Amino acid sequence: MLQEAQSIIAQGVPVNTDFDLGGLLARRGAERYALHAKHLNPQLHRMLHTIGFDKTYTHAAGAYFWDEEGNDYLDMLAGFGVFALGRHHPVIRRALHDVLDLDLADLTQFDAPPLAGILAERLLAKTPHLDRAYFCNSGTEAVEAALKFARRATGRSRIIYCGHAFHGLTVGSLSVNGEEEFRKGFDPLLPDTAIELGDLDALERELARGDVAAFLVEPIQGKGVWASPPGFLAAAQALLRKHKALLICDEVQTGVGRTGDFFAYYHDGVEPDIVTVAKALSGGYIPVGAMLSKDWIFGKVYSSMDKVLVHDSTFGSNAQAMAAGLATLHVIEQEHVVTQARRTGDLLHARLAALVDRYEMLAEIRGRGLMIGIQFGRPESLKLKMGWAALQAARVGLFAQMVVAGLFHRHRILTQVSGDHLEVIKLIPPLTITEVEVNRFVDAFVDVMDDAHRGSGLMWDFGRTLMKQAASR
């Protein structure tokens, strides 16, 4: 029996030639929107069709992807931030081929996979005051782990979070989501408490009740791109320490170089007790998440041998995600990606900020590194006031959507409105973009804003379509 098995392995497992992925895509790729309409989120294709984003893309590289007519699109969204190194980075790609070719005995669940150990070591080197890592498969899972660990470690239940916060959409993470739009209809959620980002008095009031396990905060909020006010996180940490509660920094979006530091919290001079990471960590190829924390916190959760699986995830330390994570950290160091992100981010920020005085509907540019928020605002001139007011009355956020559509249809640049009811566009491109992409974006933005400030024309026609759509919801 054993000999037979060994000989099959020696000859190689027969390849099932019936399965042909490329052929399948070639045969059925054209059905993509129909398949989604029938079997997946029923609103996705409706939304894409309404805004004219229902394209067929064929391939991608770096900060670009291409449609079936061969047109290139500049990606200023990076798959919601996962493609920090652009798409199909050769080093990550090779690492993934290698990990498959190694035929590892992965996920035995009863050994110590070395790649997870090495990735934990490398990641913790970026947070020297933290000692241990827990790996999972997504940002929301990393946040769920943080919430559970904070509760178990402190013996308290309540989490304080911020208005407009976004930490993921599973029930625990949803309970600390600062937007009613997301929470509505999913009650009852956990009885956590929101404060406004920057409100130290509110934080202290809540802490004084003695039942707070932790304060959970994004150093720069993804929805709206709002940074913690200077000094706020440091003062919050001092209060938390006084009241024996924990500071959790959610770096799922801001981490891995996005803001021009490896972690955004460096900028605030704090030492969070827990840090959550995901998105860019695997270079966008493989779902991944990580929660980094102190030894004593892990000690409370994994308090005895029979608690070894008290918090766990089947795929958590899988070799592909770990290999992609290691390759990502390698590239980030070798190619000085964080420094580059800071420089390119500063350039893009400065070029956009220089336009604020030129356009009355451009209110502010904010953010750090390559996480940039473009805030639009109410115009003063009579010519524009009415159009703006009509859009606002239909739904706040439609002007930003008009600009997103203009960038896409006229210049093939992908961006996104930074959250429901916000007149903000968020730019989170690959960290590897250069001056070429900065120029393309700024030139396109100028063209679209020039058009928007004419107060009539195609863009405003599209605005009227959006208003009708908003009215018919």
Ligand SMILES: Cc1ncc(COP(=O)(O)O)c(C=O)c1O
């Ligand atoms: C700050 C933050 N935390 C958590 C999440 C959730 O991550 P995921 O979508 O991987 O669950 C996100 C996603 O955008 C995020 O921006």
